[in-house]
Amino acid sequence: MQPFELPDFYVPYPARLNPHLERARAHTMAWAREMRMLDDHRDPGTPDIWNEPQLEAMDYALLCAYTHPDCDGPELDLITDWYVWVFYFDDHFLEVFKKHHDQAGAQAYLDRLPPFMTLDPPDPANAVERGLTDLWARTVPARSVTWRRRFSESTLNLLRESLWELSNISAGRVPNPVEYIEMRRRVGGAPWSADLAEHAANVEIPERVVRTRPLRVLKETFSDGVHLRNDIFSYQRETEAEGEINNFVLVMERFLGIAPQAAADTVNDLLTSRLRQFENTAVTELPQLFEDHALDPVERLRTTLYVKALQDWQSGGHEWHTRSSRYMNKKALGMSAARVPALLRSGRISLPHVPYQKVGPTLLPDFDVPYPVRVNPHRERAGENVVAWCRDMGMFDPRPRHPEPVWDAERVTGFAFEVCAASVAPDANPEALDLVTRWQAWGAFVDDYFRAVFNRDHDMAGAKRFHARLPAFMPMDCGTTPSPENAAESGLADLWSRTATPMDDNGRHELRAAVEHMTESRLWELNNHLQSRVPDPVDYLEMRRRAFAPELTLTLSKVEHAREIPARAFESRTLREIEASVMDVGCLLNDCFSYRKEIEDEGEPNNGVLAVRNFFACGRDEALSIVNDLITSRRHQFDRLTEHELPALADRLALDGPARAALSAYVGELRDWTAGVLRWHRESARYDERGTPPRVPRPTGLGTSAFRPVRG
Numbered sequence: 001m002q003p004f005e006l007p008d009f010y011v012p013y014p015a016r017l018n019p020h021l022e023r024a025r026a027h028t029m030a031w032a033r034e035m036r037m038l039d040d041h042r043d044p045g046t047p048d049i050w051n052e053p054q055l056e057a058m059d060y061a062l063l064c065a066y067t068h069p070d071c072d073g074p075e076l077d078l079i080t081d082w083y084v085w086v087f088y089f090d091d092h093f094l095e096v097f098k099k100h101h102d103q104a105g106a107q108a109y110l111d112r113l114p115p116f117m118t119l120d121p122p123d124p125a126n127a128v129e130r131g132l133t134d135l136w137a138r139t140v141p142a143r144s145v146t147w148r149r150r151f152s153e154s155t156l157n158l159l160r161e162s163l164w165e166l167s168n169i170s171a172g173r174v175p176n177p178v179e180y181i182e183m184r185r186r187v188g189g190a191p192w193s194a195d196l197a198e199h200a201a202n203v204e205i206p207e208r209v210v211r212t213r214p215l216r217v218l219k220e221t222f223s224d225g226v227h228l229r230n231d232i233f234s235y236q237r238e239t240e241a242e243g244e245i246n247n248f249v250l251v252m253e254r255f256l257g258i259a260p261q262a263a264a265d266t267v268n269d270l271l272t273s274r275l276r277q278f279e280n281t282a283v284t285e286l287p288q289l290f291e292d293h294a295l296d297p298v299e300r301l302r303t304t305l306y307v308k309a310l311q312d313w314q315s316g317g318h319e320w321h322t323r324s325s326r327y328m329n330k331k332a333l334g335m336s337a338a339r340v341p342a343l344l345r346s347g348r349i350s351l352p353h354v355p356y357q358k359v360g361p362t363l364l365p366d367f368d369v370p371y372p373v374r375v376n377p378h379r380e381r382a383g384e385n386v387v388a389w390c391r392d393m394g395m396f397d398p399r400p401r402h403p404e405p406v407w408d409a410e411r412v413t414g415f416a417f418e419v420c421a422a423s424v425a426p427d428a429n430p431e432a433l434d435l436v437t438r439w440q441a442w443g444a445f446v447d448d449y450f451r452a453v454f455n456r457d458h459d460m461a462g463a464k465r466f467h468a469r470l471p472a473f474m475p476m477d478c479g480t481t482p483s484p485e486n487a488a489e490s491g492l493a494d495l496w497s498r499t500a501t502p503m504d505d506n507g508r509h510e511l512r513a514a515v516e517h518m519t520e521s522r523l524w525e526l527n528n529h530l531q532s533r534v535p536d537p538v539d540y541l542e543m544r545r546r547a548f549a550p551e552l553t554l555t556l557s558k559v560e561h562a563r564e565i566p567a568r569a570f571e572s573r574t575l576r577e578i579e580a581s582v583m584d585v586g587c588l589l590n591d592c593f594s595y596r597k598e599i600e601d602e603g604e605p606n607n608g609v610l611a612v613r614n615f616f617a618c619g620r621d622e623a624l625s626i627v628n629d630l631i632t633s634r635r636h637q638f639d640r641l642t643e644h645e646l647p648a649l650a651d652r653l654a655l656d657g658p659a660r661a662a663l664s665a666y667v668g669e670l671r672d673w674t675a676g677v678l679r680w681h682r683e684s685a686r687y688d689e690r691g692t693p694p695r696v697p698r699p700t701g702l703g704t705s706a707f708r709p710v711r712g
Contacts, residue, residue, distance in 0.1 A: 002328055003236055004261040007268035009229065010275055013311045015319040016069035020076045024061040027077040028084050035131045037088050043126055049092050057325035060084050066316030067193075068200040068309070078138055079200050085131040086158070086189055092128060093162055094242060101170040103163070110159055117152050143199065146207045151199075154192035161187035164573065165246045174245050174254045176633035178584060179577065181224060181538055184248070186573075188230070190223035197309040203302040209293050213520065214285040215303075217539065221278035222310045224538065226317055228271040232264055233327035255629065266616075270538070273615060275314065277536040282307050284527065292464075352532040353610075355603030359620060362596050365628045367589060368635060371675040374426035381430060382437040383418035389438050393494065394487035395445050401457070406448050406487075414685030417441045423676025424553065424669075435498055439552060442491045443518065444686070447547075449488055450522045451602060455529050463526050467519040474512045476505065499556075507559035514555040517546040525606045534605045534614040541584060544591075544608065550583035557669045564662035566653065574641055574649045581638040582670045586677045588631045592624060593681040635674070642667045 018024075032055055033041050039051040064080040071079065097106040115122055116132040119140070124130040140148045164183055168175060175183065185191055198204055209215055231248040238244035248270075253263040286307070290300050322329050376382075387409050390396065395407045421437040428436060454463040466488070473481045473493040478501050484490040492515070500508045521543050528535055535543070545551060558570060569575055591608035598604035613623040646667065650660050681687055 002330060003239075004264045006232065006329070007265050009268065009318060010272040011315055011318045012275075012279075013315040015066050015315040016312065018065035018069045018071065018076055020073040021061060021065040023073050024065060024076045024080045025056075025059075028061050028080045029055065031077075031081050032084050032088070035085075035127050035134065037084070037127045037131070046092075046126065047095050049088065049095060054325075055084070058087070059320075059324055060087060062323065063317065063320040066319050067313040068197070069312055069316065071200045071202075075200055075202075078135070079196060081131070082135055082139075082196060085128070085135060086192070088131070089128050089159070094244075097162075098166050098169055099243070101166070103166060103170060106163060106166055110163065113159055114156060117155060139199065144204060144207075146210075147195070147198065147204050150210070151192070151195045154189075154195050157186040158189040158192050161573065165244075168246055169243065172245070174251055176630070176637060177248070177251055177255055178541060178630065178634060179581075179637055180246070180248055180251045182580070183573075184227045184246075185220060185223045187246075188223065188227040190226040191219055193226065193313060194219050194222055194310060197313055198306055201305050201309040203305045203309075205303055205306055206293075206295060206299045209289060209295070209303070212289060212293075213524065214281050214289045217281045217285075218278060218307060218310065220542075221274045221281065221539075222314065224274040225271055225278065225314055228267055228274065229318060229321060232267055232271075233321045233329060235260070235264070236328040237326070255633070256626075269615065273536045274538065277539050278310075280531075280533070284531065353534045353605040353614075355532070355605070356601075357599055359596055359599050362592070362620070362624070364592055365624060367592075367628065367678060368632045369585070369589075369674055369678050371671045373423050373675045373679050374672060376422035376426045376428055376433050378428075378430040378433050379418050379422035382421060382433045383413070383416065385434050386417055386437045386441050387412050389434075389494075390441055390445070390487075390491075393491040395441075395491070397487065399453070399486065402452050406452050407445065411685075412441065415441075415444065416680065416684045416686075417444070419683050420676050420680035423679050424673045426672060435495070436556075438491070439495055439499075439556075442488070442495055443552065445491065446488050446519070446522070449486070450526070451604075454522075454526055458526075458530055460523070460526060460530065463523055467516075467523060470515060470519055471512065474500070474508075474515065476508055476512075478508075503559055504562075507562060510555050510559060511552075514551045517551055521546040528605050532605065534610055537608075537611045537615050540606065540608060540611045541587070544587045544606075545580065545583040547587065550586050553673050554579050554583070554670070557666055561662040561666050564658045565666065566655070566659065569649065569653055569655070569659070569663065572649055572653075574645045578638060578641045578646070578667070578670070581634045581641070582674055584634045585631050585638070585674055588627050588634075589678055589681060592627060593687040595620070595624075597687060638670070638674075 029052065032038055032050075033052075036043050036046075037050060038055065039048055042049070060083045061076075061080045064076055064083055068076060068079055093106070093109075096102070097109065112125075113129065113132065116124065116129050117136050119137060121133045121136070124133050140151070143151070161183060165187055167173075205215060228248055235247055235249045238247050239250060249260065249263045249267050252258070252266050253260060256263070256266070258266070286303070289295075290303075295303065321327050390407060390412050391409065395412075396405050396409060398405050417440040418433075418437045421433055421440050425433055425436045450463065450466075453459070454466070466486075469482075469485070469489065470492060473484070473489050474496045475481060478497060481493045481496075482489075484493060496511075500511060503511065524543050558565075562570075588608050595607060595609045598607050599610060604610075609620065609623045609627050612618075612626050613620060616623065616626070618626075646663065650663060655663070
């Protein structure tokens with residue numbers, strides 16, 4: 001029996017079938033036999049993975065014919081061979097390494113694969129290596145160097161990050177929802193599929209826009225849609241037959257403490273939300289991207305054909321899941337039959353936000369942040385100095401578009417930026433603490449300035465001009481800057497000179513990128529204001545990290561330790577996850593404390609508690625409990641990574657004593673920041689709630705909210 005009824009899926013685009021299907025079926029069967037993937041032709045010592053009837057029933061040619069309906073016969077053959085190869089790799093890795101919890105063997109196996117992604121590979125020793133050698137030679141010669149680099153990165157990710165899945169299985173650990181979504185993109189292969197969609201459509205995205213927010217979000221939402229759908233269909237096979245715990249339905253089961261049916265429905269709602277995010281990005285952000293980057297007509301056409309290729313993939317992938325023997329689909333509806341109810345359900349996710357709702361006092365939970373708070377002895381001095389600095393930078397002066405000043409001395413004193421800075425940098429000397437405190441104040445001023453000027457007037461053009469001017473106040477040579485037009489520019493020019501002068505070029509590039517990311521996130525927030533749109537919860541959290549405090553704090557700490565810690569350590573999955581988890585804790589803490597101020601006083605649609613409320617159609621208290629569970633799970637992940645995976649990373653990279661000491665110091669600073677953020681929110685007048693009763697404890701921990709998703 002199926003563990004749950006399949007939900008009504010949101011599939012707004014029709015699936016179309018490539019006319020070269022039968023040719024691809026015949027070709028790929030012969031190719032798999034030639035690569036020795038099938039039982040009668042496998043390499044000695046290889047366990048049973050597939051036989052011909054099994055490969056025929058899984059019908060990967062049908063998958064590719066549905067997902068790439070417009071390519072010619074030879075291209076469909078090539079794409080189908082790639083999918084046969086990647087599914088064979090997945091099943092072979094499961095049989096040989098996952099089932100036996102063989103971490104060392106898996107690492108050695110994966111370490112052999114990168115040389116086969118060249119045009120001069122070594123001799124292959126097994127079907128995976130043999131297939132990769134053949135496919136690489138048939139695929140990359142017709143592509144640009146930049147496309148090859150992207151495709152190589154995507155391929156390596158889906159291979160190497162299989163170790164993350166294996167590690168979870170060995171430890172019996174079901175990941176938390178945020179970790180799972182982000183890691184699934186790497187190990188699940190959909191970014192790789194998006195790259196192949198470019199190849200199949202015979203287009204390439206212009207390199208100068210590949211890493212912009214719209215193109216990044218289109219690829220990520222496409223990937224999430226592919227993976228979440230697959231997790232629903234594959235739940236029974238993975239949990240009952242394979243012992244797999246890396247499945248988002250299971251993740252939501254455990255995290256929310258709900259039954260499989262409710263978990264599957266929740267995953268389907270998130271799938272719908274991600275697809276609606278894809279559509280919103282394509283419609284509202286791509287046209288402006290074309291103008292901002294002056295794409296010519298051919299480049300615009302290529303980018304648009306890429307978007308269409310991703311849409312074709314979503315619809316075709318769904319149709320294939322309803323037909324393949326690989327998945328639970330006995331009661332699956334065809335796409336056309338499911339479309340109407342799914343479209344109706346999707347409307348709840350995208351209803352316009354009503355601003356300035358009265359939400360009343362917020363009873364905050366007891367947050368599980370057990371790190372001790374250390375306080376810099378120069379805290380009081382820093383508090384006095386930051387008020388004077390804000391005055392000198394013009395932050396208390398009226399502006400033409402804002403006759404009332406954004407700030408005054410009394411407000412800045414009450415904000416108590418020195419409280420956060422003194423906990424973030426408990427060992428800093430007086431001058432260094434002043435600098436940290438001023439950065440905290442500058443970031444908060446930009447936030448309030450944006451809200452008072454650009455959000456108030458719905459002025460996207462003015463906001464973009466503000467964002468575009470900031471790099472001029474961060475010259476890489478620390479030389480002269482233009483005359484500032486506002487206090488934000490004055491403050492940034494002063495802080496840049498003080499902070500960047502001692503840095504090398506790499507440090508300056510990272511610092512400038514962190515500041516640019518912050519104002520880019522403000523443009524994203526303003527775009528949501530203009531649409532009266534509560535953001536998708538995944539998009540919200542990932543953009544929220546780019547807000548000022550988290551990324552800048554990490555950047556300054558990383559630059560400080562860059563001489564001792566090699567770049568490859570910061571580029572590792574372990575360090576990336578450590579940083580993301582601690583940023584999420586800080587951001588979500590802020591969303592809890594600022595909920596009433598932002599929703600009731602500022603009409604803000606960009607708040608994590610609100611995003612959870614909107615997605616689950618639940619009340620504020622239930623949303624707070626879920627957010628607190630996320631804070632707890634992310635904080636636990638931070639501890640697990642730093643206590644267990646970080647030492648293993650240091651061993652794997654053969655780091656010396658000074659590098660290990662610097663890593664330990666960096667992690668300690670992240671703990672100090674987490675503790676300091678919580679203390680500051682409790683002491684700062686910035687988040688005072690008028691008439692709020694004293695904070696009372698609420699149940700905490702995963703699944704303690706007695707929450708059940710409301711289905712609309």
